[in-house]
Amino acid sequence: MARMKFLCDTERCIECNGCVTACKNENETPWGVNRRRVVTVNDGVPGERSVSVACMHCSDAPCMAVCPTDCFYKTEEGVVLHNKDACIGCGYCFFACPFGAPQFPNGPAAFGARGKMDKCTFCAGGPEENGSKAEFEKYGRNRLAEGKLPLCAEMCSTKALLAGDAPVISDIYRERVMRRGKAGEAWGWNTAYGKPEQAAPAAKEAAK
Amino acid sequence: MLYHIFKNGWEDKAYIDARVFGLDKVKAEVMTWTPERVQDVTGIPEAEVLRIAEMLAKNKPSTVVWCMGQTQHTVGNANVRAMCILQLVLGNVGVSGGGTNIFRGHDNVQGATDVGPNPDSLPAYYGLAAGSWKHWCKVWGVDYEWVKSQFASQAMMEKSGITVSRWIDGVLEKNEAIDQDSNLRAVVYWGMAPNSQTRGLEMVEAMKKLDLLVVIDPYPSATAAMAAMMRKDGVYLLPACTQFETSGSRTASNRSIQWGEKVIEPLFESKPDHTLMYAFAKKFGFEKELCKNIKVNKDKQGWDEPEIEDILREINRGAWTIGYTGQSPERLKLHMKNMHTFDVKTLRANGGPCDGDYFGLPWPCYGTPELKHPGTPNLYDTSKHVMDGGGNFRANFGVERDGVSLLAADGSASKGAALQMGYPEFDHVLLKKLGWWDDLTEDEKKAAEGKNWKTDLSGGIQRVVLKVYGCHPFGNARARALVWNFPDPVPLHREPMYSPRPDLVDKYPQPDDKKVFWRLPTLYKSLQTKVRDISKEYPLIMTSGRLVEYEGGGDETRSNPWLAELQQEMFCEVNPRDANNAGFRNNDFMWVETPTKGRMKVRAQVTERVAPGTVFLPFHFAGWWQGKDMLEYYPEGAAPIVRGESVNQGTTYGYDSVTMMQETKTTLCRVTKA
Ligand code: SF4
Ligand code: SF4
Numbered sequence: 001m002a003r004m005k006f007l008c009d010t011e012r013c014i015e016c017n018g019c020v021t022a023c024k025n026e027n028e029t030p031w032g033v034n035r036r037r038v039v040t041v042n043d044g045v046p047g048e049r050s051v052s053v054a055c056m057h058c059s060d061a062p063c064m065a066v067c068p069t070d071c072f073y074k075t076e077e078g079v080v081l082h083n084k085d086a087c088i089g090c091g092y093c094f095f096a097c098p099f100g101a102p103q104f105p106n107g108p109a110a111f112g113a114r115g116k117m118d119k120c121t122f123c124a125g126g127p128e129e130n131g132s133k134a135e136f137e138k139y140g141r142n143r144l145a146e147g148k149l150p151l152c153a154e155m156c157s158t159k160a161l162l163a164g165d166a167p168v169i170s171d172i173y174r175e176r177v178m179r180r181g182k183a184g185e186a187w188g189w190n191t192a193y194g195k196p197e198q199a200a201p202a203a204k205e206a207a208k
Numbered sequence: 209m210l211y212h213i214f215k216n217g218w219e220d221k222a223y224i225d226a227r228v229f230g231l232d233k234v235k236a237e238v239m240t241w242t243p244e245r246v247q248d249v250t251g252i253p254e255a256e257v258l259r260i261a262e263m264l265a266k267n268k269p270s271t272v273v274w275c276m277g278q279t280q281h282t283v284g285n286a287n288v289r290a291m292c293i294l295q296l297v298l299g300n301v302g303v304s305g306g307g308t309n310i311f312r313g314h315d316n317v318q319g320a321t322d323v324g325p326n327p328d329s330l331p332a333y334y335g336l337a338a339g340s341w342k343h344w345c346k347v348w349g350v351d352y353e354w355v356k357s358q359f360a361s362q363a364m365m366e367k368s369g370i371t372v373s374r375w376i377d378g379v380l381e382k383n384e385a386i387d388q389d390s391n392l393r394a395v396v397y398w399g400m401a402p403n404s405q406t407r408g409l410e411m412v413e414a415m416k417k418l419d420l421l422v423v424i425d426p427y428p429s430a431t432a433a434m435a436a437m438m439r440k441d442g443v444y445l446l447p448a449c450t451q452f453e454t455s456g457s458r459t460a461s462n463r464s465i466q467w468g469e470k471v472i473e474p475l476f477e478s479k480p481d482h483t484l485m486y487a488f489a490k491k492f493g494f495e496k497e498l499c500k501n502i503k504v505n506k507d508k509q510g511w512d513e514p515e516i517e518d519i520l521r522e523i524n525r526g527a528w529t530i531g532y533t534g535q536s537p538e539r540l541k542l543h544m545k546n547m548h549t550f551d552v553k554t555l556r557a558n559g560g561p562c563d564g565d566y567f568g569l570p571w572p573c574y575g576t577p578e579l580k581h582p583g584t585p586n587l588y589d590t591s592k593h594v595m596d597g598g599g600n601f602r603a604n605f606g607v608e609r610d611g612v613s614l615l616a617a618d619g620s621a622s623k624g625a626a627l628q629m630g631y632p633e634f635d636h637v638l639l640k641k642l643g644w645w646d647d648l649t650e651d652e653k654k655a656a657e658g659k660n661w662k663t664d665l666s667g668g669i670q671r672v673v674l675k676v677y678g679c680h681p682f683g684n685a686r687a688r689a690l691v692w693n694f695p696d697p698v699p700l701h702r703e704p705m706y707s708p709r710p711d712l713v714d715k716y717p718q719p720d721d722k723k724v725f726w727r728l729p730t731l732y733k734s735l736q737t738k739v740r741d742i743s744k745e746y747p748l749i750m751t752s753g754r755l756v757e758y759e760g761g762g763d764e765t766r767s768n769p770w771l772a773e774l775q776q777e778m779f780c781e782v783n784p785r786d787a788n789n790a791g792f793r794n795n796d797f798m799w800v801e802t803p804t805k806g807r808m809k810v811r812a813q814v815t816e817r818v819a820p821g822t823v824f825l826p827f828h829f830a831g832w833w834q835g836k837d838m839l840e841y842y843p844e845g846a847a848p849i850v851r852g853e854s855v856n857q858g859t860t861y862g863y864d865s866v867t868m869m870q871e872t873k874t875t876l877c878r879v880t881k882a
Contacts, residue, residue, distance in 0.1 A: 020770075
């Protein structure tokens with residue numbers, strides 16, 4: 001079974017926002033809900049770098065640990081998904097997440113009134129039937145079920161953003177690092193994937 | 209950079225000796241540009257210039273990329289020639305990985321340019337001379353005399369028109385000052401954004417004065433809103449569909465052509481451009497002549513639609529100059545179906561049905577489609593045979609100038625050419641002289657008699673020259689570093705019209721005004737002198753350019769929620785030092801005011817991206833006018849999601865001395881807290 005991960009190569013990202021636009025287009029998320037964002041540091045001065053950030057689908061996901069209604073679940077491919085029907089909009093996951101991934105349609109409103117949490121699904125939908133209308137309306141496209149990878153990485157013009165099976169994308173990255181002759185740790189990997197994988201990922205069925 | 213290259217002997221001497229003309233004059237000018245003088249004019253210190261010159265000289269090949277930053281100046285023509293000279297001096301032209309790459313702003317700009325929207329040329333850069341008209345009339349299958357009768361006179365037919373950058377002067381200028389009978393009275397905006405053109409305040413005056421304004425666009429666009437602000441009638445909106453709602457060929461910056469399929473049927477009442485053109489021709493009574501060689505079909509609503517494939521076939525039959533002749537619709541469609549057979553590095557098909565072709569048959573793809581020229585991935589590359597995409601510099605300016613040969617030196621022809629020397633362009637006379645005439649078939653002989661490589665409609669001259677003798681139809685000459693027919697044969701520095709440095713205006717002034725230039729009087733020195741000291745009131749340099757989220761005038765992209773969300777407000781980049789001096793902070797509203805009396809209310813983006821003394825504004829915005837939202841002037845429901853001040857309200861007068869390109873990249877402004 002594959003272990004799906006994201007990797008953003010900060011030496012390559014040109015802050016074009018192609019990934020952000022691809023995500024909005026594919027999942028039809030509303031204005032103000034950004035599953036993916038590009039962050040730039042040292043803007044306009046030497047050393048400027050950009051990185052494209054969304055949910056990293058952590059090995060030992062803090063969001064899962066803190067959710068009071070246990071709405072998160074993990075697929076066999078390591079993708080962290082959640083069940084909007086169970087979400088009460090408390091915002092705990094947002095505070096726990098090291099990447100600022102969880103989004104709330106009503107912004108920073110009070111408890112409950114924030115609306116159901118929304119985040120990157122690795123283009124893998126949610127608990128509803130794969131590819132169903134209900135799944136699309138709540139979670140967006142289920143590309144993984146169609147044998148496709150997330151659209152953000154597929155559309156990245158510089159291939160800074162990689163998505164896929166961990167050994168495959170780390171090999172691509174290792175080869176780049178070797179060619180550049182410059183060591184560099186993949187951005188965010190230690191935080192997201194530094195801990196051992198949560199035991200026994202629950203299958204989609206089990207979460208229902 | 210050239211100063212350091214020459215000083216250190218980094219130039220490619222053998223290349224220059226064999227393939228470049230007039231470099232000595234350029235070198236003489238260059239060597240007067242000492243590092244101190246360069247720093248005084250540009251602000252860039254010697255070490256930086258030297259570092260980049262050395263990097264280029266010691267890492268070959270390398271390419272130079274630019275967009276409008278080089279061209280939209282009064283000295284744009286000199287800037288781009290300077291870049292080309294830099295590459296020639298380094299021997300970087302005509303080699304894989306070298307050259308100059310001028311990026312186009314959107315889909316098919318290159319293709320549009322190739323089919324002749326410029327007011328000084330028929331399609332494929334044939335110019336406007338009587339011979340050029342006769343060539344195209346033959347291709348179109350229409351009578352030359354009939355075409356001539358459509359013009360007021362033969363003189364008007366052969367006279368370069370007014371450029372798009374100056375249409376407002378065609379309306380507003382005094383009639384006796386312009387070089388045509390009437391002022392402009394009707395204007396058609398066809399897929400063109402008014403806010404990408406300078407002098408917006410004068411533009412709305414011109415719109416007011418017109419008899420008729422037609423807007424053909426997928427969106428009503430800023431044109432419609434600006435016109436609605438000025439007048440209540442005489443403006444017509446025609447909905448055009450986008451490229452996704454029709455099929456056809458599209459040419460990219462690298463001259464390669466792709467076939468695009470229709471993705472969806474045209475939305476609402478929109479029609480593709482060629483359907484609209486046909487409908488106009490029908491109303492004017494010349495639809496038969498327009499489509500002599502082109503099949504006309506009915507679309508789903510019963511409108512007449514010319515067949516796209518036939519339009520390309522007509523281009524193929526006429527555009528010999530640039531080798532837009534071998535790219536038949538069939539060949540292009542085959543490429544699209546077999547994309548996977550092309551090597552991603554060489555762009556060449558390796559086996560399969562397109563074996564040996566370069567992807568998209570980048571022009572020149574000479575001869576008829578049957579000749580199977582593979583296209584030219586890099587121009588002027590002598591390391592390859594001409595039938596393999598090789599080439600050399602064109603002999604377009606005779607064979608000699610001031611007693612010096614313009615032809616390439618012996619031994620510097622393309623690989624395998626029968627003539628291993630410089631040679632002129634081919635015509636029937638040269639073919640006969642060389643004894644190559646009998647390589648033509650009898651039919652080709654009939655067509656080629658009295659013709660040259662670009663007017664022989666049989667393609668016979670090109671076939672024999674390329675295939676049989678491995679030579680280039682346009683000859684083999686030297687690249688001109690010295691362009692004697694331009695106002696500044698050696699590229700010279702001239703201060704912009706609106707300069708922050710009166711002392712530099714005195715040292716590097718603009719040339720004298722021109723009385724007639726593309727039919728219009730055009731100001732240079734008189735205006736520059738008049739505004740010599742204006743930087744006292746407007747101390748900051750103002751430049752403008754693009755954002756990645758939006759395209760062109762931005763009406764389509766600002767109407768797209770996914771893009772609009774990423775850039776929600778028009779802004780101005782200001783250095784922290786200038787912001788602090790003016791007393792505003794990041795995200796405050798600020799005013800940008802320019803010598804046109806344009807006033808733009810925008811968000812301050814305080815950033816080190818710009819140096820102290822310079823501000824940058826993107827040009828994709830429209831829909832605010834001098835601090836006010838223009839929402840009420842858009843047809844209901846048609847306003848873009850994001851609206852903002854257009855920078856070109858504030859850009860000033862100034863035009864390139866050859867091309868009449870507008871000067872958007874440099875003017876002056878002042879900034880205050882709003
Ligand atoms: S990135 Fe945030 S939302 Fe995604 S799995 Fe990790 S903690 Fe949860
Ligand atoms: S598409 Fe790629 S290059 Fe562009 S912002 Fe996203 S990660 Fe960066």
